Amino acid sequence: MDDPWATFGRDLHLDLSGSGGVRTSLMRALREAVRTGRLAPGTRLPSSRSLAADLGIARNTVADAYAELVAEGWLSARQGSGTRVARRAEPLRPAPPARRAAPARVPDRPRYDLRPGTPDVSAFPRAAWLAASRRAITAAPSEAFGYGPPLGRPELRTVLADYLARARGVRTDPERILICTGFMQGLGLLARALRGAGVREIGSEAYGLHFHRDVLTRAGLRSVPLPVDPYGADTERLADLTGVRAALLTPAHQFPTGVPLHPDRRAAVIDWARSTGGLVLEDDYDGEFRYDRQPVGAVQGLDPDRVAYLGTASKSLAPALRLAWMVLPDHLVEPVLALKSTGEWQTAALEQLTLAEFLSSGAYDRxxxxxxxxxxxxxxxxxxxxxxxxxxxRVGGIAAGLHVVLELPPGTEQSVVQAARWQGLALEGLSSFAHPAAADGGTPRDALVVAYGRPPEHAFAGALEALLRVLPPVP
Structure with a gap:
């Protein structure tokens, strides 16, 4: 016979501890649940039989407690409607703080947001994604609804291998692709695997995201800045950094300066990796978005044994999907997989199946x-x-990606960012992306990193007007 708690009515957590008998404790617990708002007015309570079975007490005890609380006005009971929390039993709420005059302040929430890192999420292809999800779930084998392999669903890894080869020039097979719950998880796994292999220092671009550097630091790696100029990261410096055995780069579109890695420097970093046994971590965060020509292929295509390629759906679709992937050299598959199998979050299988269908149907390309x-x-x-x-x-960087760099007159970056905040416009200056250990090289570079791809379509014109209002005048 099934356990009564598993088959009767609704779940209701009540603490019957404290002084007094069971009936008194039950009434006190129900009053407290109503008083604090945990049981909202109109909520239907479990039947006396169900609650008695859940609590392991006599049914008459529950019925008597219900009856007395009805008499007190806490509950109401009507034939055919069961026992409910009385509508007039409003929970206590803290009194609002007294209002007082406050000084003018920056708006809590910007009216326009031009900070980089997020695409136009209002353009997410809801109907196409829903259709792909229905097809994927309908065709999914029963085992797909279990926990799944740490490497990721084979359906997604198979179509990704084809797509990455076609669209990004990546050389791989499905067994070297690992699906991650976002780019940060993939970077963390790689960093820990490198630390386990004896790596202590990693080169990273002098401009980049601080939380990427934080991931490396938490894994026990020291981040050494590589200068960034109009030709991208200066990878030729790696030959002089004897302790560095890995490098994190954004070759297709350096973040945030917006320049591609020069062909000579692409060759230089591969030569360095081959001669030292080093590893290149290629962050291809927005490689599909090039507007003046075909996108440059991934560095990984030059040497799949020396490059770990990281891609994500966060810019092409939406960050909320939490879908990313790594293409690993053969010698890193087992170490990284071992780390992911020991407590790392698994990526949701249904989203993986949906993305696989989205890719194979051509909806992703469209x-x-x-x-x-x-x-x-x-x-x-x-x-x-x-x-x-x-x-x-001056506009810096190539015609690519979702953001652009605007060069400002010297000494104006912080004042422009502050002026924008007062007008409800969220902006970030280039200085906020600088590696803390990078040398100034003389006069600091004042610039804005403007994410034209972030606002929804209806808000872009207003965001552009707000930006033009806060820019410094002609000197």
Missing amino acids: HVRGMRLRYRRRRDQLVSALAGQAPHI
Whole structure:
């Protein structure tokens, strides 16, 4: 026979501890649940039989407690409707703090947000994704609803191997692809695997995301900055850094300066990795979005044994999916898989199956092409507006990605960012992405990193106007 707690009515947690008999304790617990709002007015309570079985007490005890609370006005009982929390039994709420005059302050939430890191999530292809999800779930084998392999669903790894070869020039097979719950998990796994292999220092670009550097630090790696100039990261410096045995790079579109890694430097980093046994960690965060020509292929294609390739759906689709992937050299598959198998979160299988269907059906390519047109149009609007209204502001970086760098007059970055905050516009200056150990090299570089890809379509014109208002005037 089934246990009564597993088959009767609704779950209701009540603490019957304290002085007094069972009936008194039950009434006290129910009053407290109503008083604090845990049981909202109108909530239907379990039947006396069900609650008695759940609590292991006599049914009459529950019925008597219900009856007395009805008499007190805490509960109501009507034939055919069961016992419910009385509508007038409003929970206690803390009194609002007394209002007082407050000084003017920056708005809590910006009206416009041009900070990098997020795509236009309002453009997520909901209908196409839902259709792909239905097809994927319908066709999924029963075992797909279990915990799944740490490497990731084979359906997704198979279609990713084909897509990455076709679109990014990546050389791999499904057995060397590992699915991650976001880029950060993949980077953390790689960093820990490197630390386990004896690596202590890793080169990273002098401009980048601080939380990527934090991941490396938590894994026990010291991050050594590589200078960044108009040709990308200076990978030729790696030959002089004798303690460095790995390098984290964004070759297709350096983040945040927006320049690609020069061909000579791409060759130099591969030569360095081969001669030292080092590893290149290639962050290909927005490689699909190039507007003036075909995207440059991944560095991984030059030497799959010396490059670990990391990709993500966060920029092409949405961060909320928490889907990313790594293409690993053969010698790293087992160490990284061993780390992921010991307590790391597994990536949701149904989202993996949906992305596999989204890719194989061609919906992903259609979506990326559509977003490429949208982002290119926005970048063109931004460049045109600057040429007409702020010609002294130079646009840096190539025509690619979801953001652009705007060079400012010396000493104006922080004042522009602050002025934007007061007007409800969220901006970030280039200085906030600088590696703390990087040398200044003389005069600090003042610039804004403007994410034209972030606002929803209806808000972009307003965000652009707000940006133009806060830019410094012609000197």
